[in-house]
Amino acid sequence: MPRFALVLLASGLVACHGSQQAGLQEIRLAIHQDPIAFLPVRVAQTLGYYEEAGLAVETAEVAGGTKAIQALLGGSVDVAAASMSDAVQLALEGRDVRGFLLLYTRPTAALAVAPSLSGTIRTIHDLKGRTVGVSAPGSASHQILNFLLVSSGLSPDAVSAVSVGMSASSVAALEHGTVDAAVLIASAIPAFERRHPRQTFLVDLRTPAGARQVFGSEVFPALGLMAEERWLRANPDTARRLVRSVTRGMQWIRDHSAEQVRDMVPQAARTTAEADLHAIRQMQQVLSSDGLMPPGATELLQKFVAVSNPRSKATPIDIARIYTNEFAATR
Numbered sequence: 001m002p003r004f005a006l007v008l009l010a011s012g013l014v015a016c017h018g019s020q021q022a023g024l025q026e027i028r029l030a031i032h033q034d035p036i037a038f039l040p041v042r043v044a045q046t047l048g049y050y051e052e053a054g055l056a057v058e059t060a061e062v063a064g065g066t067k068a069i070q071a072l073l074g075g076s077v078d079v080a081a082a083s084m085s086d087a088v089q090l091a092l093e094g095r096d097v098r099g100f101l102l103l104y105t106r107p108t109a110a111l112a113v114a115p116s117l118s119g120t121i122r123t124i125h126d127l128k129g130r131t132v133g134v135s136a137p138g139s140a141s142h143q144i145l146n147f148l149l150v151s152s153g154l155s156p157d158a159v160s161a162v163s164v165g166m167s168a169s170s171v172a173a174l175e176h177g178t179v180d181a182a183v184l185i186a187s188a189i190p191a192f193e194r195r196h197p198r199q200t201f202l203v204d205l206r207t208p209a210g211a212r213q214v215f216g217s218e219v220f221p222a223l224g225l226m227a228e229e230r231w232l233r234a235n236p237d238t239a240r241r242l243v244r245s246v247t248r249g250m251q252w253i254r255d256h257s258a259e260q261v262r263d264m265v266p267q268a269a270r271t272t273a274e275a276d277l278h279a280i281r282q283m284q285q286v287l288s289s290d291g292l293m294p295p296g297a298t299e300l301l302q303k304f305v306a307v308s309n310p311r312s313k314a315t316p317i318d319i320a321r322i323y324t325n326e327f328a329a330t331r
Helices: 010-017 039-046 065-074 085-092 140-151 168-175 188-195 208-215 229-234 236-255 258-262 273-286 297-308
Strands: 025-032 055-062 079-083 097-102 109-113 131-134 160-163 181-185 223-228
Touching: 025 065, 025 236, 039 055, 039 236, 055 065, 055 236, 065 079, 065 085, 065 097, 065 223, 079 085, 079 140, 085 097, 085 140, 085 297, 097 229, 097 236, 109 140, 109 188, 131 140, 131 168, 140 181, 140 208, 140 297, 168 181, 168 188, 181 188, 188 273, 223 229, 223 236, 229 236, 236 273, 258 273
Parallel strands: 025 055, 025 079, 131 160, 131 181
Antiparallel strands: 079 223, 097 223, 109 181
16 A cells, blocks of 8 residues: 555644544545645634544545545545545445545536647547546546446547546646547636636536536536445444534535635645636535435446446445445434
8 A cells, every 4th residue: 555645734733733632533534636626624624623523634635536545445544535436336346435425416527628629529429549638547537538438329448548637737638739638627627717718628517417418417426525334333423523524614615705715725725816716616516515415326326337347237236335324414
């Protein structure tokens, strides 16, 4: 298991430092490096919601959802923030990992074309034989690409999928022509929009219409918190307090202006005010209102994963193993 660098917010350091004296329950939590996507986690820490709930949360920033899951399975963290589709993949592997708090009701993802090819690639079919960037092999963005291809009558191997990372690196890959198109995630989308305002996306899953077009539903469970079943069973009260703290952070974000929310982004992680505010407003629109998994959503996840992992079609999965509303419903 690789070592993960821990990047702690100032308030988190204070909480962890005083945890033994105050008797706080420690939780190790892995999140993506994207500065906007996991603001509810940051806000809960900055505003002291964890400490009020009797928790000392140590936040580890990793390169993506795949790394967060690796940290969880390797025991480096107790809880991982990752794509809900990962829970299906893990169930297929026989892993007892369950989602227990839904953060976003739609993916903050969009399929962009390299500016130099905007007049050439106009549909999903035009991607055949092209190179398409994803954050990492097997990642949620890679699964989204596969799903888009299959939904358009193409096979996943109709394109060459390559890793371009997240945020600035994915935008740079498009601009430099390293890839012909790319699935952009979270804050990379408004960054690309700002630099190329006249260019439209082939698919934009952030909008209700875009999600409905691709998934047949305006709601598609995206990012959330997950943990191993044994940890949840051993620490049910701790899990509920974590859920309560993060949902308070989510509520604070919904109740405040984008300008106020941007103040919660670490100075070093900010880009331009225009790009940050645009990303925050879009994030506010897809935040879950209650953290609960909607009825039928886990079946939609299983269908989504089956495109990238044929084992999902042949292997029966107990949907209850993928997600539980137990902790969000009783917060």
